[in-house]
Amino acid sequence: MVKRFALITLQMNVALMNCPPLKITFLGTGTSTGVPMIACACEVCTSSNAKDKRLRSSILVESSSTSVVVDTTPDFRYQMLRSDIKKLDAVLFTHPHKDHIAGLDDVKAFNFFSGKAMEVYANNLTEEALKREFAYVFADKKYPGIPEINLNTIDLAPFLIGDIPVTPILVWHLKMPVFGFRFGSFTYITDANRIDEAEKEKIKGSQVMILNALRHKEHLAHFSLSEAIELVHELKVPAAYFTHISHQLGLHDQVVNGLPTGIGLAYDQLQLLIG
Ligand SMILES: [Zn+2]
Ligand SMILES: [Zn+2]
Ligand SMILES: [Zn+2]
Numbered sequence: 482m483v484k485r486f487a488l489i490t491l492q493m494n495v496a497l498m499n500c501p502p503l504k505i506t507f508l509g510t511g512t513s514t515g516v517p518m519i520a521c522a523c524e525v526c527t528s529s530n531a532k533d534k535r536l537r538s539s540i541l542v543e544s545s546s547t548s549v550v551v552d553t554t555p556d557f558r559y560q561m562l563r564s565d566i567k568k569l570d571a572v573l574f575t576h577p578h579k580d581h582i583a584g585l586d587d588v589k590a591f592n593f594f595s596g597k598a599m600e601v602y603a604n605n606l607t608e609e610a611l612k613r614e615f616a617y618v619f620a621d622k623k624y625p626g627i628p629e630i631n632l633n634t635i636d637l638a639p640f641l642i643g644d645i646p647v648t649p650i651l652v653w654h655l656k657m658p659v660f661g662f663r664f665g666s667f668t669y670i671t672d673a674n675r676i677d678e679a680e681k682e683k684i685k686g687s688q689v690m691i692l693n694a695l696r697h698k699e700h701l702a703h704f705s706l707s708e709a710i711e712l713v714h715e716l717k718v719p720a721a722y723f724t725h726i727s728h729q730l731g732l733h734d735q736v737v738n739g740l741p742t743g744i745g746l747a748y749d750q751l752q753l754l755i756g
Pocket of ligand 3 (some may be wrong): 576654
């Protein structure tokens with residue numbers, strides 16, 4: 482009983498803890514196919530605007546001492562090279578779909594320079610998929626040169642990575658539970674089409690939120706553009722950017738022109754300073 486009380490106190494402390502100033506970098510803002518999509522000749526996929534080129538969705542969250550990536554996409558290696566990331570302390574996973582986990586093998590480069598296993602934070606569902614899809618990483622007999630990872634199982638309890646407090650938010654991706662994350666006054670949610678009322682409370686008070694908005698037309702597992710706008714207004718978050726974007730959403734510059742005040746489309750390599 483005493484032990485449990487101590488744990489609850491710790492979790493509350495993390496939730497209330499001051500978050501240091503953060504720099505957010507969008508490593509990718511595309512849906513699972515990326516934009517351009519292979520073999521597509523549409524006006525978005527053939528656009529010469531750099532903002533219409535979207536790797537798979539992921540962000541880097543940095544304080545002055547801690548760097549965390551949310552998801553390791555199939556583009557993870559190139560994303561690390563393109564943003565010149567020299568140090569990575571942890572990987573935080575949202576859910577086990579391939580476009581969010583496929584790049585995990587490439588954390589081995591960070592193992593090599595840090596001399597340490599990579600700290601990986603995932604819920605039970607994602608952990609099962611990692612063990613299945615990267616079985617060689619967890620095998621008893623490991624061959625040389627494979628990534629070393631240290632799995633930390635997370636649930637909805639707030640926790641700390643270095644000096645960055647993290648509060649998981651449960652969202653729904655059709656029937657799959659996905660974790661969004663709140664870091665201080667910044668909230669990142671990808672791959673959702675529904676959020677329960679109680680979990681919405683965790684988002685309220687954010688200064689900036691990121692939300693997935695796939696396309697104009699409704700989709701079974703993702704918010705459409707109008708659904709995402711409606712949710713930002715409902716939660717009264719003053720600034721929002723949309724991510725996980727399909728070529729079907731249209732040209733970046735044209736879509737941005739039609740958005741309400743305070744709402745923008747994220748694009749690859751956009752950086753935000755929080756706090
Ligand atoms: Zn996805
Ligand atoms: Zn296209
Ligand atoms: Zn997904």
